[in-house]
Amino acid sequence: MNREDLEHIIVRATLNCRARFDVLQVCYSCTTVNVMRSINMPTTTIRLEDELRARIAAAAARSGRSSHAFILDALSDMVERSELDEELHRIADKRWAALQRTGESVAWEDAAAYLKARAAGQKPRRPTARRPTP
Numbered sequence: 001m002n003r004e005d006l007e008h009i010i011v012r013a014t015l016n017c018r019a020r021f022d023v024l025q026v027c028y029s030c031t032t033v034n035v036m037r038s039i040n041m042p043t044t045t046i047r048l049e050d051e052l053r054a055r056i057a058a059a060a061a062r063s064g065r066s067s068h069a070f071i072l073d074a075l076s077d078m079v080e081r082s083e084l085d086e087e088l089h090r091i092a093d094k095r096w097a098a099l100q101r102t103g104e105s106v107a108w109e110d111a112a113a114y115l116k117a118r119a120a121g122q123k124p125r126r127p128t129a130r131r132p133t134p
Contacts, residue, residue: 102131104131105130105132106127106129106130107127107130111127113127114126
């Protein structure tokens with residue numbers, strides 16, 4: 001996308017924003033334009049210590065974004081990380097329950113050999129779960 005195309009998109013998006021009372025965000029580094037509706041976006045107030053506020057402003061400036069955009073990205077990343085953690089725990093709990101129910105597991109040696117072969121670009125057979133011998 002060249003500069004002229006980007007300017008055309010920005011002008012059209014700006015006109016749409018003014019017509020609908022939206023907020024226009026422009027990312028010059030990746031040449032994308034995001035138009036967000038502000039009508040349905042509630043405001044949340046957070047209290048920040050002066051030192052944290054200054055650190056956020058400095059980090060935002062280094063990344064070429066506003067403090068607001070920087071905070072939104074940080075919150076979004078944290079929510080996504082939390083959701084991924086929840087999913088990981090859900091999978092782990094499900095597998096733990098299956099292990100307790102069946103008593104079957106894959107021996108460490110088998111799992112390690114499988115992973116080494118995969119890392120070397122081979123396509124080994126998956127190790128089978130079994131009950132450990134006493």
